[in-house]
Amino acid sequence: MKRSSLLNQFEVLEKKFHEISNFILKPLSNQKKYKILFKEYQKLKKIMSLYERYKNKLFSLQEAKNVLENDSDPEMKEIASLEKKKILEDLSSIEKESYNFLLSDSITEVEEDHRNAIVELRSGTGGYEACLFVEDILRMYIMYFKQVGWKYEILHSQKGGIKGYKEIILEVSGNDVKKKGGVYSNLKLESGVHRVQRIPRTESQGRIHTSAITVAVLPEIKSVEMNIDLSDIKKETFRSSGAGGQHVNKTESAVRLTHITSKITVECQEERSQHKNFEKAMKVLRSRIYKNEMEKRIKERSIKRKSLISTGDRSVKIRTYNYPKSRVTDHRIHKSIYDIVGFMNGNIQEMIDLLKIFEEKNKKNQQLEL
Known part of the structure; x- marks a missing residue:
């Protein structure tokens, strides 16, 4: 992470920290909102402590550079050189620690994982067959929700002609799945293009057709967390x-x-x-x-994500459902399950768990690169 980029992020968070600090000093009748803001305040306070250390080290680094550039005393230059080396090591350590804070906690994904989710399914290429596949994937997820004890509510739907859906949006809520994470944690890796290969009912010559739909999974955000004007x-x-x-x-x-x-x-x-x-x-x-x-x-932040799992990119194919071969393949982890009937009946937890393991390894590798 570039130093200028990190400083810009610190400055943005410092402004947010002061705004929340001023807000929680006022009497609030909404205790739920106060708890959320106070939790955010506590986390930002830790980040501000890092920011203060970082600024002090940068100031000391500048002093050491001034001595090296302007002082004629060889002994002072040697001391300044050693001091500069130590300061750069300290800065690198603070930068890595800051990166971990900015990549996790309230700023990004950790708390998101325990949220409920908004799931959006849309037909893509394939016309009528794509609309039917939206309905099939919807049924697959509903069967999965029943297995893990989650509830769902349809927020919006648009029919796709005679059968199927052009678009359908669900709100999904529930508890952790056997301590494997919350709703968003388990569903977020479903975001992307899902492709189906099968013989349509209207195909008289038995030719396999390919169609696709897009899935988008978003963390549910409460009104007390985001007040839209x-x-x-x-x-x-x-x-x-x-x-x-x-x-x-x-x-x-x-x-x-x-x-x-x-x-x-x-x-x-x-x-x-x-x-x-x-x-x-x-x-x-x-x-x-x-x-x-x-x-x-x-x-x-210029974080280099190496996998579609991390970016949730909806423009690239992530999974193929091949009916003739009874195979479901996730292209991100090169994993195939040869039980398409069971998979479409909601038995998708195995694939989800493998994706989560792969995502965790990816994150660790990214941190090691810093």
Whole structure:
């Protein structure tokens, strides 16, 4: 990590630290919000301690350089040279410690792992067959949720013609899976392109077709953690295109929200009430904005991610479901499971566990490179 980049991050966090410090000094009626802010304050306080040490070392380094450049006394230059070497070692140590803080804790992934999740499924290439595969993957996840005791709620759906879905968004909540992590921890590695190879029912000559869908998994963000200014949101209402009988044609209960700054747009039409659709849309919007901000931070830190597991890149194929060979292959870890029926019935924990192990090894390797 470049020194200038680290200093920029420290300065941003210092500003945030002072804002939270001032906020928690005021009396707050919302105790839940106070606890969240105080927890954040405690973590930022540790980072500010590192920042102070870092600034002191940089000041000492500059003094040593001045002696080496301007002092004519050979003995003083020798002392300054030894001092410079020691300071550079200390700076390197602080930089590594800072990197670990910035890569984990509240700033990035560790706390995210225990959150509930927003899961978005969308049809990609393949037309009607892709819409059917969205429905199949939805069923696979629902079967998995039942196995681990999680609950889910549909926030938004768009039918794909006669059957299947063009798009469906779920809120998934639950406890840790046998101490293997929370909802987001287990589902986040599902983000990416899922490809299916099979013979469609409408194919008379028995040819195998390939189609694809995208999966996006976002950590659920509470309103007390991200307060979006309503003046930054463009709200539109329209008539629902889903089920609902006469209600569909009479009321504009469906809601479309656009975050003006980030251009992120969310729609929700599942409920008969415009107010409830607004609340559901806000859940998705908060999670998308949060994820967008996290991706910006990662780029700013110039962290070199070597795997799609870490980036959650949705533009590259991560898994193939080959029906003729009864094979499910995850291309990130080159793992194949020859039981597509069992996999599609929700038996996906083995693959998830292998991905988590691989991700952990990846993170350790990245830290060793610093």
